[in-house]
Amino acid sequence: MQSWIPIVPESASSFSWKVDALYFYLSGVTLFFTLLISGTLIFFVIRYRRRTPYEIPRPVAGSHKLETVWTVIPFVIAMTMFVWGASVFFDQYKPPQNAIEVYVVGKQWMWKLQHATGQREINELHVPVGRKVRLIMTSEDVIHDFFVPAFRTKADVVPGRYTTMWFEATKPGTYHLFCAEYCGMNHSGMIGSVIVMEPRDFDNWLSGNVGSMTPATAGQQLYQTLGCASCHGGSGEGGRGPALTGTFGTQISLASGGTVTADEGYLRESIINPQAKLVAGFGPIMPTFQGQVSEDQLMQLVAYIKSLHGAGTTTPAPTPSAAASPSPARAVASPAPAPSIR
Amino acid sequence: MKPIESFELPSPSKVNYLNAVYGLKSWLLTKDHKRIALLYLGSITFFFFIGGIYALMIRLELLTPSGDFLESTTYNKVFTQHGIIMIFFFLIPSIPATLGNFLIPMMIGAKDLAFPRINLLSWYVYLAGGIITIYALLAGGVDTGWTFYTPFSTTFSNSYVVATGLGIFINGFSSILTGLNFIVTIHTMRAPGMTWFRMPLFCWSHYATSLIMILGTPVIAITVLLLAFERVSGVGIFNPKLGGDPVLFQHMFWFYSHPAVYIMVLPGMGVISELIANFSRKNIFGYSFVAFSSIAIAVFGFLVWGHHMFVTPQSVYAGMIFSFLSFAVAIPSAIKVFNWTATLYKSSISYDTPMLYALGFIGLFTIGGMTGLFLASLATDVHLSDTYFVVAHFHYIMVGGALMAYLGGLHYWWPKMTGRMYPEGWGRFGALVVFVGFNLTFLPQFIAGYIGMPRRYHAYPPEFQVYNVLSTAGASILGFGMLIPAVYFVWSMRYGKHAEANPWHLPGLEWRTQSPPPTENFEQTPIVTWDAYEFAPPEETEVVGKFHGEVERAS
Ligand code: HEM
Ligand SMILES: [Cu+2]
Numbered sequence A: 001m002q003s004w005i006p007i008v009p010e011s012a013s014s015f016s017w018k019v020d021a022l023y024f025y026l027s028g029v030t031l032f033f034t035l036l037i038s039g040t041l042i043f044f045v046i047r048y049r050r051r052t053p054y055e056i057p058r059p060v061a062g063s064h065k066l067e068t069v070w071t072v073i074p075f076v077i078a079m080t081m082f083v084w085g086a087s088v089f090f091d092q093y094k095p096p097q098n099a100i101e102v103y104v105v106g107k108q109w110m111w112k113l114q115h116a117t118g119q120r121e122i123n124e125l126h127v128p129v130g131r132k133v134r135l136i137m138t139s140e141d142v143i144h145d146f147f148v149p150a151f152r153t154k155a156d157v158v159p160g161r162y163t164t165m166w167f168e169a170t171k172p173g174t175y176h177l178f179c180a181e182y183c184g185m186n187h188s189g190m191i192g193s194v195i196v197m198e199p200r201d202f203d204n205w206l207s208g209n210v211g212s213m214t215p216a217t218a219g220q221q222l223y224q225t226l227g228c229a230s231c232h233g234g235s236g237e238g239g240r241g242p243a244l245t246g247t248f249g250t251q252i253s254l255a256s257g258g259t260v261t262a263d264e265g266y267l268r269e270s271i272i273n274p275q276a277k278l279v280a281g282f283g284p285i286m287p288t289f290q291g292q293v294s295e296d297q298l299m300q301l302v303a304y305i306k307s308l309h310g311a312g313t314t315t316p317a318p319t320p321s322a323a324a325s326p327s328p329a330r331a332v333a334s335p336a337p338a339p340s341i342r
Numbered sequence B: 001m002k003p004i005e006s007f008e009l010p011s012p013s014k015v016n017y018l019n020a021v022y023g024l025k026s027w028l029l030t031k032d033h034k035r036i037a038l039l040y041l042g043s044i045t046f047f048f049f050i051g052g053i054y055a056l057m058i059r060l061e062l063l064t065p066s067g068d069f070l071e072s073t074t075y076n077k078v079f080t081q082h083g084i085i086m087i088f089f090f091l092i093p094s095i096p097a098t099l100g101n102f103l104i105p106m107m108i109g110a111k112d113l114a115f116p117r118i119n120l121l122s123w124y125v126y127l128a129g130g131i132i133t134i135y136a137l138l139a140g141g142v143d144t145g146w147t148f149y150t151p152f153s154t155t156f157s158n159s160y161v162v163a164t165g166l167g168i169f170i171n172g173f174s175s176i177l178t179g180l181n182f183i184v185t186i187h188t189m190r191a192p193g194m195t196w197f198r199m200p201l202f203c204w205s206h207y208a209t210s211l212i213m214i215l216g217t218p219v220i221a222i223t224v225l226l227l228a229f230e231r232v233s234g235v236g237i238f239n240p241k242l243g244g245d246p247v248l249f250q251h252m253f254w255f256y257s258h259p260a261v262y263i264m265v266l267p268g269m270g271v272i273s274e275l276i277a278n279f280s281r282k283n284i285f286g287y288s289f290v291a292f293s294s295i296a297i298a299v300f301g302f303l304v305w306g307h308h309m310f311v312t313p314q315s316v317y318a319g320m321i322f323s324f325l326s327f328a329v330a331i332p333s334a335i336k337v338f339n340w341t342a343t344l345y346k347s348s349i350s351y352d353t354p355m356l357y358a359l360g361f362i363g364l365f366t367i368g369g370m371t372g373l374f375l376a377s378l379a380t381d382v383h384l385s386d387t388y389f390v391v392a393h394f395h396y397i398m399v400g401g402a403l404m405a406y407l408g409g410l411h412y413w414w415p416k417m418t419g420r421m422y423p424e425g426w427g428r429f430g431a432l433v434v435f436v437g438f439n440l441t442f443l444p445q446f447i448a449g450y451i452g453m454p455r456r457y458h459a460y461p462p463e464f465q466v467y468n469v470l471s472t473a474g475a476s477i478l479g480f481g482m483l484i485p486a487v488y489f490v491w492s493m494r495y496g497k498h499a500e501a502n503p504w505h506l507p508g509l510e511w512r513t514q515s516p517p518p519t520e521n522f523e524q525t526p527i528v529t530w531d532a533y534e535f536a537p538p539e540e541t542e543v544v545g546k547f548h549g550e551v552e553r554a555s
């Protein structure tokens, strides 16, 4: 806790200053107009106070010129705010290249996180300074929201689909993690911290916390035990079902016509609700795994399929679909025309 | 010089709408819009007090960082019920159902609303919704937040969601009935000579509000119905586990609830136009711009709901369009503020209580509207959404704006409604206390929100405490300030000075009949030959203490 009274939160991500700059601009404009209006009001109220009980001032005709001025000027100012806000936002949601991936599952009232390298955490997230971190998030129950004020970013965590957000921490330290979407009884207890470390400390932390398998390895085991291999081949090379190797990030042609980008949301849906988007050339024979796999296991399966990039089994640098297409859809769920979760 | 109020009035008669008939039954079965307005006034005041007590409980809990005053489950119910009662049972009906009901017929020179029975029905419908909601609160309460987000509300909440939803559903019909009545009345019941552009702006803003009421309210009704249906039957509409889409609920909810914020503030803007013009004895600058900006707000208000969903999985492009439209819809509000301010130029400003509220409104609404821009701007909203900044923003609009307008209007028309004057000194004092208390309560919340304090938190990290202590202190002052008018209004009904027909010396039609008015409002249908706020004939340059149109008045 700082000893002085804070008026801005700590600034610890690559876009905190961008949001702050816009915020100060907005505050400046607000202050200007508030002072302009209230100053004018106070001046008029004193200057034109009623001096004799029965006085009647001269009526005044309106003025189209003035109306135009105070329509156009505020509109232009508003557009500067719009463009500025939209461009910072656009950057925030352009999926980053070469990001560290962390899987996040929210549930009443805790955060479960798993690094692509296998480390699991609860209500804490360790990240290195200067690396982009991409979160792939979902919820087991109600809507939550992952909010780190020091990073000036948040995103809803929605059951039944994946949402993503990313940030690049710039300053080591421990920062608040809040659940920002009301989620029931202990909503205000669904808090934690994001611990930003120097890269060397982070590597130490990683190696000191091995223990569990990587999500991809766990996913590979699930892939075998759930019998996916019987249709998709022992290592995803295909069979009665389409090959899964190299699928991630590509365009998939659908039986219904049209294509869809194979992002995390699509993979998730293909497992939970295979009939929703049939791959062209295949029948509706894949059984649904709804109810048989938890959100954690789903994320592991997705991580495994993503790792099937032809190369090794370590999670390769993701080339998120959206980076290839001009649409940086901020949710992994595919953009219009067809919402991916039905 | 001839005093302004000296224009001839119908022979002062002792019979008025209050004493024309007696007895409980004469009230409960009344078809008089003025009496129905008073029925509404009583019932919304009741709900306002309940909502206010919840508000004080919230502020007491937040005085300290730890959740020590209430259990978290209780706290969640308290803020939910505060929101539901204040929004659905106080603010939405407040100005339209009381002041609008009372004044629209009088301002356009009609005897009553177009459908007096429907008007009475709307009050009973409101009451039925209210009673069911009160039942839900007493039976165990509801903890979903006034926004009822799914799937929490449909599957996870263990509280009286369906009963509360039913209360809101039923209550919605009273809005629809009121809106319908106003629209038909304004179209068909204007007195001879009362053209659209001679109507007081109060009527224009109520016309716009009514449009939203009848077009928007059915959507919240459907939304609540679907919610209850999923909760009761388990059919998947919003719950993804059942094949539904939780975000769909938010679209439906905000499709109504953003326009609903304009249901709350547009009537207030109408009141402010009246107060500014009449207490500065000046015609409103840019009358037609102020009138049409209300309609523009009503129409474009339907196109911006997505700005409540910038952090949901809504596509970036949808976000940009909603952001753009939100900035655009702010412009008509700005036009109003500039025109009100310009009206005061070279006017004759009185410092009576209603004017103090009106001046307060303009300042506070400016802050409320400008901070809306922080939330309409995508990058800042991502940080600010669901924090105390949002809480501060909408309270500046809804309390600093709509509630101040309501209080100002209540003072202004109190003599007409009750036939009694309120004590002016206490009135000014109360307005001042409310203004100070309000700002102390909500100004700190902007900062608390920017430094990251999430809303709907029962306990919070200690660095936010400074702002919460200030806010709680402010709330105590505000609460005390609100009691002042409550006390003297009640007092004045018995002991207040008798009001003249036209205590403020104004040209509006409602002042050209006795106070309180007779049941049929005017002894003879007035014939209107003057514009709204026509204190002096347009061609005249110097002041005369006589109203243009007075001679032509048919009485
Ligand atoms: C004029 C009357 C207005 C009223 C009565 C009003 C009221 C409200 C209310 C009640 C909320 C919060 C809803 C909730 O989450 O519980 C809200 C949020 C919001 N308001 Fe306003 N508002 C008004 C004007 C504006 C204006 C002019 C703008 C922008 C141009 C604006 C932009 C927003 C935005 C973007 C949010 C969502 C913030 C978020 O949840 O992230 N509002 N407003
Ligand atoms: Cu939460």
Ligand SMILES: [Cu+2]
Residues within 6 Å of the ligand: B257, B258, B261, B304, B305, B307, B308
């Ligand atoms: Cu809105």
